[in-house]
Amino acid sequence: xxxxxxxxxxxSIIIFFFLVFxxxxxxxxxxxxxKVDRSVVDKxxxxxxxxxxxxxAYKNADIAKPLIQSLLKQTHENHIIYLVADNCNIDGWxxxxxxxxxxxxxxxxxxxxxxxxxxxxxxxxxxxxxAIYDADNLAHPNFLxxxxxxxxxxxxxxxxxxxxxxxxxxxxxxxxxxxxxxNYVERYVPYLIGSSAVISGSGMAVESELYKSYLYGKxxxxxxxxxxxxxxxxxxLQNHLLFRNEKISYAxxxxxYDEKVDSGEQVETQRSRWLYSYFQNLPNSSGLVAKGLFxxxxxxxxxxxxxxxxxxxxxxxxxxxxxxxxxxxxxxMSGMLFLGGCIFVGxxxxxxxxxxxxxxxxxxxxxxxxxxxxxxxxxxxxxxxxKNFKASEHKHSVSIDEILNKD
Numbered sequence: 001x002x003x004x005x006x007x008x009x010x011x012s013i014i015i016f017f018f019l020v021f022x023x024x025x026x027x028x029x030x031x032x033x034x035k036v037d038r039s040v041v042d043k044x045x046x047x048x049x050x051x052x053x054x055x056x057a058y059k060n061a062d063i064a065k066p067l068i069q070s071l072l073k074q075t076h077e078n079h080i081i082y083l084v085a086d087n088c089n090i091d092g093w094x095x096x097x098x099x100x101x102x103x104x105x106x107x108x109x110x111x112x113x114x115x116x117x118x119x120x121x122x123x124x125x126x127x128x129x130x131a132i133y134d135a136d137n138l139a140h141p142n143f144l145x146x147x148x149x150x151x152x153x154x155x156x157x158x159x160x161x162x163x164x165x166x167x168x169x170x171x172x173x174x175x176x177x178x179x180x181x182x183n184y185v186e187r188y189v190p191y192l193i194g195s196s197a198v199i200s201g202s203g204m205a206v207e208s209e210l211y212k213s214y215l216y217g218k219x220x221x222x223x224x225x226x227x228x229x230x231x232x233x234x235x236x237l238q239n240h241l242l243f244r245n246e247k248i249s250y251a252x253x254x255x256x257y258d259e260k261v262d263s264g265e266q267v268e269t270q271r272s273r274w275l276y277s278y279f280q281n282l283p284n285s286s287g288l289v290a291k292g293l294f295x296x297x298x299x300x301x302x303x304x305x306x307x308x309x310x311x312x313x314x315x316x317x318x319x320x321x322x323x324x325x326x327x328x329x330x331x332x333m334s335g336m337l338f339l340g341g342c343i344f345v346g347x348x349x350x351x352x353x354x355x356x357x358x359x360x361x362x363x364x365x366x367x368x369x370x371x372x373x374x375x376x377x378x379x380x381x382x383x384x385x386x387k388n389f390k391a392s393e394h395k396h397s398v399s400i401d402e403i404l405n406k407d
Contacts, residue, residue: 008329012322012337018309019319019340022185023347026354029189034252040152049151051079051144051205052127056115057135061085061102063397064135065095070400071133072097076144079131080124084115113220113233120215131205138165138257138400139203146254147205155249156207157241159187159197165257165403172260173364174371177352178312179260180361184351186306187250195302196241196248201234203256204248206241214240232277235307239284242303243291257403271375278311313372316341 040046053071057064064083071081081100085093087108103122109115116132129151133139143160150158161183164176187197206214214220219236241248261270285308292301310318319341326334352361 005329008322008325009333012326012330012333015315015319015322016336016340018315019337019344021305021309023343025185025189025193026347026351029192032192034192036150036153038149040149046152048076048078049128049148050125051076051129051131051147052123052208053079053081053131053133054116054119055081055083055133055135056112057083057085057088058112059087060135061088061090061093066397066399067133067135067137067139068095068100070139070141072099073141073400074139074144075141076148079144080127082119082122084109084119086110086115111224113215114224117215120212127208129205130208130211132202133256134202134258136259137202138398138403140255140257141400143254143256146251150249150251151205155247156210157246157248158205158251158254159199159248160203160251160254160256162200162203162256162258164260165398166260166262167358167360169262170364170367171266171371172262173360174367175260177357177361177364177368180355180357181348181351184355185347188252190302190306191248191250193302195299195306196238197250198306199234199238199248201232202258203254206237210241210246231280235277235281235284239281239288242288242300245297245299247299268374268377275311282308311375313375316344
């Protein structure tokens with residue numbers, strides 16, 4: 001019993017730490033601000049960087065047309081768009097522009113990172129930054145202009161703010177709620193307090209040579225052969241950057257709109273893939289924590305702690321079980337876990353408030369139990385990635401003008 005109590009106390013202390021950790025980060029961030037110098041645009045040495053925009057489309061190239069149109073409307077004009085239409089029929093393609101290159105690889109790549117490599121190998125010129133998008137994204141007209149300001153401030157890795165383009169269902173609003181929270185707590189706040197933003201998977205730009213060092217590195221080279229069992233490419237990228245002690249900045253005003261899930265089935269499919277990747281990445285997150293401690297690197301240490309933290313629904317579930325067990329093992333620890341849970345939930349609402357989320361997001365709070373249930377069922381689909389992990393189906397084809405008119 002003594003050993004069980006020790007094990008209980010150790011696990012409970014770890015969970016308590018991760019319950020209050022997000023709140024502590026937010027409080028610390030309120031004492032600082034984004035130090036990016038926006039006056040650089042008025043200086044003589046202000047540079048208009050050349051961007052290579054890569055869009056990866058799988059089986060449906062048409063869904064990328066609104067994104068292409070939004071990129072053609074960018075206020076920053078020094079860029080080229082590369083659409084990789086993988087396993088797509090483009091016989092009726094009708095979007096043409098000197099700044100657009102449409103690639104239809106044969107045989108099909110069937111893997112996002114392979115499509116990205118194919119685009120890089122077909123660049124029309126040597127771009128200074130590479131920006132990555134999913135086919136369902138939309139880019140705000142000022143997206144590249146905002147990214148360019150951060151590039152002029154010396155940042156080589158820049159994550160834009162990904163936000164919802166569809167809030168027409170309760171599931172979409174609940175999905176957006178989670179992303180607003182993660183944008184603030186896992187991206188904006190770590191960046192503000194001197195560490196790095198977690199990469200979203202799209203809507204980011206990286207200095208070209210740095211990105212190519214990741215793209216042709218051993219992790220991607222080995223991972224390409226694993227198909228869907230490969231660690232998600234965004235996690236490989238952020239690990240690559242952090243082990244080099246590069247900082248990933250977060251450009252709050254560089255907005256990319258992203259399609260949110262609108263059914264429980266989509267939640268299961270998407271979250272099972274994310275959860276599988278989370279557990280796969282634990283050795284890397286642990287390595288960053290250790291490297292941060294031994295090299296006195298705040299950037300690595302904090303980022304490692306952010307990425308090693310259990311997914312929200314798992315942490316709340318564990319806290320609940322430990323709270324009940326603590327009634328027998330340690331009433332004091334049980335009380336601490338209850339307090340930690342209250343702080344954790346309160347911080348979610350605080351982060352949403354600070355993010356100034358739209359009204360539909362607040363209404364979606366009541367749907368979180370359904371969303372959590374679908375995430376739990378998604379856990380049981382992690383066993384066979386090649387069978388269960390499917391590409392997300394995109395249904396919402398809207399223009400950037402329609403989105404901006406709603407705002």
